[in-house]
Amino acid sequence: MPSSLHRFAAKIREINQRYSKPHIEMSLGVKISLMALRIYLLLLVSLILYKFVLMLN
Amino acid sequence: MNLFSKLYYKFRKYWKAVQLYLVIAGPGLVVMVADNDAGGITTYAATGAKYGYNLIWFLLILIPVAYYVQEMTVRLGAVTKRGHAEAIFNGFGAFWGWFSLIDLMIVDWLTLVTEFVGMTSSLRIFGVSPWLTVAGVVALMGMIVLNGRYWTWEKIALLFCALNLIYIPGAFMVNPSVSDILKNGLVPNFPGGFNGELFFFLMANIGTTIAPWMLFFQQSAVVDKGMQEKDIPWGKFDTLLGSILTVVVAIFIVIVTGTVLKGIDIDSASQAAEHLLKTNHYVGTFMAIGLFDAGLLGAICISLASSWAFGEIFGWAHSLNQKIREAPWFYASYFFTLISAGLIVLIPKAPLVLITLFVQVVAVTLLPAALVFLILLLNDKKHMGEHCNTLTENLIGGFIVVSIVILSTLYGISVMFPNLFQ
Numbered sequence: 001m002p003s004s005l006h007r008f009a010a011k012i013r014e015i016n017q018r019y020s021k022p023h024i025e026m027s028l029g030v031k032i033s034l035m036a037l038r039i040y041l042l043l044l045v046s047l048i049l050y051k052f053v054l055m056l057n
Numbered sequence: 058m059n060l061f062s063k064l065y066y067k068f069r070k071y072w073k074a075v076q077l078y079l080v081i082a083g084p085g086l087v088v089m090v091a092d093n094d095a096g097g098i099t100t101y102a103a104t105g106a107k108y109g110y111n112l113i114w115f116l117l118i119l120i121p122v123a124y125y126v127q128e129m130t131v132r133l134g135a136v137t138k139r140g141h142a143e144a145i146f147n148g149f150g151a152f153w154g155w156f157s158l159i160d161l162m163i164v165d166w167l168t169l170v171t172e173f174v175g176m177t178s179s180l181r182i183f184g185v186s187p188w189l190t191v192a193g194v195v196a197l198m199g200m201i202v203l204n205g206r207y208w209t210w211e212k213i214a215l216l217f218c219a220l221n222l223i224y225i226p227g228a229f230m231v232n233p234s235v236s237d238i239l240k241n242g243l244v245p246n247f248p249g250g251f252n253g254e255l256f257f258f259l260m261a262n263i264g265t266t267i268a269p270w271m272l273f274f275q276q277s278a279v280v281d282k283g284m285q286e287k288d289i290p291w292g293k294f295d296t297l298l299g300s301i302l303t304v305v306v307a308i309f310i311v312i313v314t315g316t317v318l319k320g321i322d323i324d325s326a327s328q329a330a331e332h333l334l335k336t337n338h339y340v341g342t343f344m345a346i347g348l349f350d351a352g353l354l355g356a357i358c359i360s361l362a363s364s365w366a367f368g369e370i371f372g373w374a375h376s377l378n379q380k381i382r383e384a385p386w387f388y389a390s391y392f393f394t395l396i397s398a399g400l401i402v403l404i405p406k407a408p409l410v411l412i413t414l415f416v417q418v419v420a421v422t423l424l425p426a427a428l429v430f431l432i433l434l435l436n437d438k439k440h441m442g443e444h445c446n447t448l449t450e451n452l453i454g455g456f457i458v459v460s461i462v463i464l465s466t467l468y469g470i471s472v473m474f475p476n477l478f479q
Binding site for chain 1: 146147148149150151153154156370371425426429433434437438439440462466469470473474
């Protein structure tokens with residue numbers, strides 16, 4: 001079991017290494033789009049968490 | 058004689074084109090018809106029962122929307138030979154890749170649970186126990202994928218797609234008023250004014266037409282099928298045909314419930330089938346069979362979308378053309394997703410309503426991201442070459458994506474906070 005977990009962790013590290021750099025050309029438009037996406041997702045996840053806090057209460 | 062030879066030449070030309078299309082046909086048709094899954098059938102049945110024929114015009118608008126989004130995956134898959142998950146990892150790096158993969162895994166699994174809910178509830182009408190339904194579906198889906206050929210899997214899936222057309226004779230059997238359909242259905246209108254409830258229905262219809270798993274599924278299917286750049290025009294045609302077919306089926310469901318069940322609140326398609334059985338036995342039976350088929354088709358595609366995506370990223374063999382011993386992890390993840398989702402439905406008092414709500418909310422977080430990535434990848438000249446998006450395609454695609462992002466966000470918020478839009 002521990003060796004399986006080690007192998008799995010090694011695989012994840014390998015994937016992270018393989019895709020460490022984006023291969024798409026990082027133009028200004030792409031950078032702005034990705035930043036907007038981050039902000040959007042942050043807001044949405046905050047809303048979901050807020051909803052769960054409301055549900056728990 | 059000259060006329061006959063010309064006619065023969067034309068016939069041969071068109072027949073060759075049809076034969077070529079039959080070879081290429083598949084991913085677009087399957088993904089679009091599978092889009093009318095158990096949740097989709099419920100949405101259309103409820104829409105017809107609530108608003109009659111009045112929202113048919115809105116469904117027609119969804120044909121180009123579905124087409125323009127999905128045809129981009131055909132080009133991306135045929136040119137890069139990468140599935141959607143791998144394309145995101147490669148294009149945007151590990152952070153966005155993991156985000157998309159984990160989000161896809163959650164939303165696919167939850168959607169699969171809703172497909173099992175649809176299948177068990179439809180067969181319960183015929184007296185089949187949920188245990189038997191789940192066991193039968195898992196066995197059937199196992200047989201479909203374990204034959205070791207993508208081609209066979211695809212043709213079986215197309216057979217189930219054909220069964221989805223069962224709603225069309227059903228609609229003719231309830232004798233709808235054609236003049237009412239033309240008068241009320243084809244002229245854009247908002248029955249009862251634009252209010253929170255109508256907005257919820259419109260969004261639910263969009264949500265069932267464009268789903269994140271569809272992007273991942275079609276691109277992976279294009280790659281697994283081995284489509285080349287020269288096949289792109291046929292792939293686009295396949296997608297167009299699929300998007301027309303999916304909306305036509307949706308319209309016929311709306312016609313059935315809009316004719317027989319108008320004014321009745323419908324919570325699920327199985328409930329609609331039970332109501333229909335009281336008035337017209339055959340139409341009710343068609344509705345129940347159609348619901349089972351929709352759930353099965355949805356389950357076939359959704360479970361594959363996840364397994365393909367994981368195979369691409371983890372480097373496992375991940376093709377339906379490979380036998381179980383050649384691609385053990387691919388099939389293991391397929392069956393794990395399938396069986397675990399089926400078992401959830403069998404748990405007494407499982408929170409199925411909460412799961413359905415969760416599907417909608419989680420899908421909303423993935424859909425905008427997936428659509429933004431799609432547009433950006435299609436603008437990557439280095440990898441896409443001549444199949445890069447043109448200005449017109451960007452304007453159309455951009456407009457659709459921005460609209461869907463805004464509307465699906467509002468939909469997600471309205472699911473979480475239902476009183477906000479009232």
